[in-house]
Amino acid sequence: xxxxxxxxxxxxxxxxxxxxxxxxxxxxxxxxxxxxxxxxxxxxxxxxxxxxxxxxxxxxxxxxxxxxxxxxxxxxxxxxxxxxxxxxxxxxxxxxxxxxxxxxxxxxxxxxxxxxxxxxxxxxxxxxxxxxxxxxxxxxxxxxxxxxxxxxxxxxxxxxxxxxxxxxxxxxxxxxxxxxxxxxxxxxxxxxxxxxxxxxxxxxxxxxxxxxxxxxxxxxxxxxxxxxxxxxxxxxxxxxxxxxxxxxxxxxxxxxxxxxxxxxxxxxxxxxxxxxxxxxxxxxxxxxxxxxxxxxxxxxxxxxxxxxxxxxxxxxxxxxxxxxxxxxxxxxxxxxxxxxxxxxxxxxxxxxxxxxxxxxxxxxxxxxxxxxxxxxxxxxxxxxxxxxxxxxxxxxx
Numbered sequence: 001x002x003x004x005x006x007x008x009x010x011x012x013x014x015x016x017x018x019x020x021x022x023x024x025x026x027x028x029x030x031x032x033x034x035x036x037x038x039x040x041x042x043x044x045x046x047x048x049x050x051x052x053x054x055x056x057x058x059x060x061x062x063x064x065x066x067x068x069x070x071x072x073x074x075x076x077x078x079x080x081x082x083x084x085x086x087x088x089x090x091x092x093x094x095x096x097x098x099x100x101x102x103x104x105x106x107x108x109x110x111x112x113x114x115x116x117x118x119x120x121x122x123x124x125x126x127x128x129x130x131x132x133x134x135x136x137x138x139x140x141x142x143x144x145x146x147x148x149x150x151x152x153x154x155x156x157x158x159x160x161x162x163x164x165x166x167x168x169x170x171x172x173x174x175x176x177x178x179x180x181x182x183x184x185x186x187x188x189x190x191x192x193x194x195x196x197x198x199x200x201x202x203x204x205x206x207x208x209x210x211x212x213x214x215x216x217x218x219x220x221x222x223x224x225x226x227x228x229x230x231x232x233x234x235x236x237x238x239x240x241x242x243x244x245x246x247x248x249x250x251x252x253x254x255x256x257x258x259x260x261x262x263x264x265x266x267x268x269x270x271x272x273x274x275x276x277x278x279x280x281x282x283x284x285x286x287x288x289x290x291x292x293x294x295x296x297x298x299x300x301x302x303x304x305x306x307x308x309x310x311x312x313x314x315x316x317x318x319x320x321x322x323x324x325x326x327x328x329x330x331x332x333x334x335x336x337x338x339x340x341x342x343x344x345x346x347x348x349x350x351x352x353x354x355x356x357x358x359x360x361x362x363x364x365x366x367x368x369x370x371x372x373x374x375x376x377x378x379x380x381x382x383x384x385x386x387x388x389x390x391x392x393x394x395x396x397x
Contacts, residue, residue, distance in 0.1 A: 011036035057095040063128030065089045072117035078261045087113035155188045159269040161278030164222035168193045174368045181379045194223030223281045225250045243345040247310040256288045270390040272298045279306030287317025300389040301326040307340045308350040318353045326354040334366035
């Protein structure tokens, strides 16, 4: 009521406030920036003259709680330099430019984090920032002096890369036995695929069951394409296994940058897992990160049916092995088994890319192990190694 006791301090002109409630021509507010009482009631107008003007450039950070806030970059590009400090959940920011391609340039008004920078509005369909609606009541803001909220306990997180000419729906099925052993409630899986699209005609290479799993998409995906410098009309595998044929993998630096960006923005992850070409993509990622002086963004690397890098331009990435825990699972009946294990068309075996690799084999082909008792043994060993190398959700596993 206008008859209620006034505060001795006035709300400064130019102050930024959030509406918490409305009663007729009176507004209950929360002070965001400026001088005056932290909260209270004010009039919209006096003697027909407006006292308040709405703002349409404010955003609230609603995502990133489990990671300690949102990743902030110096520039609008997703490949630009990431700032060391994250933008805290619950912060309010001002829009400095209209959002473009899902990115927002901001100036921080409240909370913790960089004063300015660029953030994504959403990742993987999950909203990270919400435009402040002037008419919506808002809960009290966290005071700037408060200690940051403790992070929400997280499940063990696995980032899984599909192979070539496939899709993430198939990968989810392929990982089914391992996922069941680890436990549905103990692990959060992220299934990823590349950006190179293939016609559904390539589905002829799949089994009947795989086509059934993938048919809803009617699209098959790879991480990258290979160019074979060979004038003869020969099957792809012959060219792949022929050391006299040079192989060029297309746009690898750009593909690595996209994968690196996704891992940064959706991470952290405890385990990175790959199948077939997804394993090679992991090698490219790890090799490029080492060259840049950056660490591997997980605690354990898990390769199913991995092969070495064939493009001669990137062989130097693994002149010396990477000191990072890794598991390599091979099917002895796979057409790629000897190629990978003997390091054909390369200077070393694929598992020798890493120090002290754990190698597991089974009697099946180019697939995840499915036949017990060996499949049960392998997934049991994998589970033990995950427990050994990760600290997240161990009690649940």
